[in-house]
Amino acid sequence: MTEQNDNLETLMRRSLAGDQRAYAALLHETTRLLRPFLAKRLSIAGEVDDLMQEILLSIHKARHTYDGNRPYKPWVYAIAKFRLQDHLRVHYSDQLRHALDFDELEEYLLEPVTESLMSYESISGEVDKLPEKQAMILRFLHQDGYTAREVAEKTGMTESAVKVAAHRAYKVLRKKLER
Amino acid sequence: MANIDDLVTTLAQDAAAVKPAPHPFLLCFQWMGAAAVYLALALAISGPRPDLLDRFHQTWFAAEIAALLGVFIVTSLSTALLAFPDLHQKRRLAFAPVAAFALFVGVMFLAWRADNPPSPLPVHSFECTLSIALMTLLPAAWAFYSLRRFASTHYRLAGSTALLSAFSVGALWLRLHEDTNSIAHLVEWHYLPMLVIGLAGLWLGKVLLKW
Numbered sequence: 044m045t046e047q048n049d050n051l052e053t054l055m056r057r058s059l060a061g062d063q064r065a066y067a068a069l070l071h072e073t074t075r076l077l078r079p080f081l082a083k084r085l086s087i088a089g090e091v092d093d094l095m096q097e098i099l100l101s102i103h104k105a106r107h108t109y110d111g112n113r114p115y116k117p118w119v120y121a122i123a124k125f126r127l128q129d130h131l132r133v134h135y136s137d138q139l140r141h142a143l144d145f146d147e148l149e150e151y152l153l154e155p156v157t158e159s160l161m162s163y164e165s166i167s168g169e170v171d172k173l174p175e176k177q178a179m180i181l182r183f184l185h186q187d188g189y190t191a192r193e194v195a196e197k198t199g200m201t202e203s204a205v206k207v208a209a210h211r212a213y214k215v216l217r218k219k220l221e222r
Numbered sequence: 223m224a225n226i227d228d229l230v231t232t233l234a235q236d237a238a239a240v241k242p243a244p245h246p247f248l249l250c251f252q253w254m255g256a257a258a259v260y261l262a263l264a265l266a267i268s269g270p271r272p273d274l275l276d277r278f279h280q281t282w283f284a285a286e287i288a289a290l291l292g293v294f295i296v297t298s299l300s301t302a303l304l305a306f307p308d309l310h311q312k313r314r315l316a317f318a319p320v321a322a323f324a325l326f327v328g329v330m331f332l333a334w335r336a337d338n339p340p341s342p343l344p345v346h347s348f349e350c351t352l353s354i355a356l357m358t359l360l361p362a363a364w365a366f367y368s369l370r371r372f373a374s375t376h377y378r379l380a381g382s383t384a385l386l387s388a389f390s391v392g393a394l395w396l397r398l399h400e401d402t403n404s405i406a407h408l409v410e411w412h413y414l415p416m417l418v419i420g421l422a423g424l425w426l427g428k429v430l431l432k433w
Contacts, residue, residue: 058237059239059240059242061238061239061240063234063235063237064234066233066234066237067230067233067234070233070234071230074226092225092226095226096226096229099226099230099233100229101373101433103236103237104373104433105372105433106240107240107241107243108243108305108306108373109242111242113308113310113311114311117308117311118308118311121308121309122373125307125375
């Protein structure tokens, strides 16, 4: 273990001196070291790879703050934890923003999204005032007559995400039209 | 995984020799040296209070200045440590401002009790806070500019300690310049604003030091 630590510190010292091979070896070793740490805290494998790339970039940006005279691992773990916290913060705030009531969602996913009692033309002015993504989905569904699945294919979203976005847009429109 | 290998190759190709950042103690000495010159210049221009030498013979004035100096030194040191992702592996020292502020509050409390009968309140009030804040601007700007060259993983805290360190320079200047002995005035208009400054530093740290 100490030998590996010595090795990491030596690699970093050589990297700081401009040795590119040592730097590549150090980054590979660091990836190997951090992978289990991240895998334990993130459930999706793709997320681990994305975050690992962010961490490697951060190490690159911050490498001047390591002088080669203190243990390497606490330094690199501090950066990894920092990026992990950032990642989780964004992830959870995103989830909260997109959270919907489960009952409401279940009920809604069974409904056909292309059926409407009102003509699209009569409310197109209001649709244009919606956020760009929601407006685009409504245009696809009601102006161009695509199904939710087709819209999903066109926009690169999942079908459920299209339905959810459309549902949100309907809610906003309903509120506006009820006023 | 292939993406990571590509990234490693790209980063390695981009890796020229890098000069390691100075040791945080050296960084702290640089900041303190610059602040000392700034304080001396400010005092030379504005002039020290007329009874300064006499006041230093009074226990609580000397203790207050020493404690304020302590806050300045410890917050500067903490800021320097917080500039590094791993706090230069000196975690306890990085959080030492808590002890320095506790000591300062204790000294001010004892000075307030010793101020009996209370010294008369000066006619001015918020002007003191404003003067200190103006004096704070330059050291604060320099501290944030320096910190942005590092990689703080505690950016909010680093922002807060940096502002407190700069504010304590301003507070020291005004205490050595202004002929005021009322502890109530000092607490209300010189030192309580430090709380606001600390909070503002948390916000500024998030805005300016996130990387």
